[in-house]
Amino acid sequence: MTDVKHHGAHGAQDGDRPAVDLSDPTLTRFEIVREGARRDDIEIVTYESQFPHPGSKQEKRIERAIALLFILAGALAMAFLAVYIFWEWEFELGWTLSDYFTPLLGITLGFSLMCVGFAILAWAKKLLPHEISIQDRHEAMSTDEDRQITGQTMVYTVDELGVQRRPLLKGAVALGLAPLGLVAAAPLVGGLIRNPHKNETPEMYSTGFNPAFNNGQLVRLTREDGTPIRPDDVSVGGQMTVFPGIPHGATNEWADSPTLLIHLRSTDAEAARQANAGDPNEHNQDAMWGNYIAYSKICTHAGCPASLYEQQTNRLLCPCHQSQFLITDNARPIFGPASRRLPQLPITVDDEGFFVASSDYREAIGPDFWERP
């Protein structure tokens, strides 16, 4: 150990070892490698076989194990191919052989790769000689002189261009290049930027229940398949998800329109009606029809459908971040991260006895944003 310390990496620099004559024919290959390492400030301190003598029993044993691993890897790879080619793989309902297709591929491929991995690792760790090498780090590679020279060269380059001395050029370059930079940004920014407030029926504040999308007629509340709804279709205490009765009204094109129609029990309905009447900003006044009330299903927090309705407590729970809204009190948020109530859809029943929205939502639906009035 002490020996090592003296002739460690620093020894490489001390120049206390004789120079190696590479043309010397008696040099072994290892000696050449070691000389090469020395030229890169690496001292190979230990490089010794892990076995007492070449061809020892232990070495043979490890060799056999590694060979076995490689062969096993090959066999598993063949098994993978066999499964891939011959196994039933097309999906069928119920419990079939094809259910095992992917697991079998995984097992054969996984274990095959792992065999190769272990084989290589064993080769490196068990067969190759143990090595300890020490390399110098050379932290302060550049000398002060070098730093000075490089610094001066850079200043010199700038000097020669004479930007400082030629203010006209400085100004001209700026004037010429800045617009060019803007040209590069223009298509990106100009193409992507889109004004959210430009449509005549402003998209941030309107949904599919806006009569403007229905030739000025009131929009019916419909089921997902487009059929209209009569009051009798929702039993007391029941609820139904409804969509605007316009073409594609139930698709993602109208992702802001899904609405929850609830048939409240009469006591709850009375409470809800009173809360509506006392609504400070008057949006919810006269919004109910009978004991029916309709709220936007799009959570005011982050836009998930607030769809879990607890009948006993009249709470609507949003599954995404557990905001809770009190249905009988203007859907006021009572727990969780949502800070704004769910907008209420004013509803009534048309001449044919189907639910319609008496107007669009009177508040912006969905997640909150800066300029919401």
Add this chain to the structure above:
Amino acid sequence: MKRRKLDIGALPGATAKQLDDRFQVATPLRRLLNKVFPDHWSFLLGEIALFSFIILLLTGTFLTLFYDPSMREIEYEGSYTALRGVEMSAAYASSLDLSFDVRGGLIMRQMHHWAALLFMASIVVHMARVFFTGAFRKPREANWAIGLILFLLGFLAGFTGYSLPDDGLSGTGLRIASAIMLSIPVVGSWISSSVFGGEFPGHLIIGRFYIAHVLLIPGALLGLISAHLALVFKQKHTQWPGPMRTNSNVVGERMFPRYALKQGGFFMLVFGVVALMAGLFQINPIWLFGPYRAAEVSSASQPDWYVMFMDGLVRLMPAWQIDIPIGDGYVIPPLFWPAVVGLGALTTGPIFYPFIEARRYKDKKSHHLLQRPRDVPERTGVGAMALTFFVVATISGGNDVIADKFHISLNAMTWIGRIGLLVLPPLAYYLAVRICLGLQQHDREVLAHGVETGIIKRLPNGRFVEVHQPLGPVDEHGHPVPLDYAGWVVPKKMNRLGALGPAVRGFFYPIEKPAEAPTSPGMPPVQPREERKELTSGGQQ
């Protein structure tokens, strides 16, 4: 002159000479091959990240051959019977095809997803090891910063990838992403409208996310990972303190042959584990979620684990809305704080930690020797604090599942999370610092007095004392001369000192003779007990 016969043996040498004549590679190549790497298991964590990134590139390229990044509505006609005839986007249909109608497509999809989870996990653990051992100190601050940006990019890559199948879950994720953009003051609605090309969901987002996921983000990752590794190469790896190791050298193995070979084997191992997991464990079964419908969401829909901390922070945030009563009035929704400010601060803030710490300790030196966490209690405390914060936030991201499984009320879970997020990190700091100081003290004790031997001695005055084995020389009274702490493991057990025989090697049967048990000259070796003679009734006296 006679024409010489072609000498096969000299061919490689001759070719090499011709190449060097033209490209002058011999010297730089030798430098490259001659590089010493220190060895420690914790240095493999970064490699796992690298390997899983390679797997992501390979499997991802396969997926692009079948995936159709289009939001066109079509009717599904593939072999998954439960969804046949359902209207869905072409993107979702092609993802279903990848799972059911491309032979071996499912395992590729699952390998890609598992590799992504492994990628993020190994980055986080790698980051923790870099932090707790002080590997980020000068001159490696740049690599620390690159690493954090890699985490952020990985997060974005994961999120965009998760959105591509356009199933029920990913649509919900997109919806939340849009809400997060909307929450940004002043420009929020403009950003969301620009990114989605209109009101959510529009028709463009899948195509845009696709190009980001397969080109822009991987390109940036590739560039940064290359820079990261180039810096490791240039600055050389850090090492633990130990015999022969100093701040100005690297002790280990040269890159070739052994180190590189081990890396290759390790890559195969990681690859194999990912393949095995992909085969055996289902991940993101998109066919169960159905196409995205704005009105539908299943409860307990969880994002990937590395997004959960953000989801948790969003859940725990109280409903504090800021109203700005100017004109029609403006609002900053509560979502803005955890999702925009929080994510931004959590990923960029730590970039400055190396400079803050250097300033605090007035440390301008370069460090190449790692520190044991116990030796820098304050840093370890800060790390424990950050980890605790992350864990509480992540668990809160699944608090509805926990509430459901353990029958706790949801509201209680939220409050536990809120309080935990504030109380537990400082507690973790305090505990970590105390534990570090305790471990330090024990190290110093052993260095001063020696290892406990478990041998109790009775003194002439009747007192019992435990005999300690000194680690170094003793003075004339037989008391150990106190040793200096060297920043590395202090042996604390007798068999670490070689006082007991080493363990016998071999799994089912010993592959070598057990070493002779060491014997003390004062004591004869223990003899096996004589066989007892059977007592027989007959031969009695």
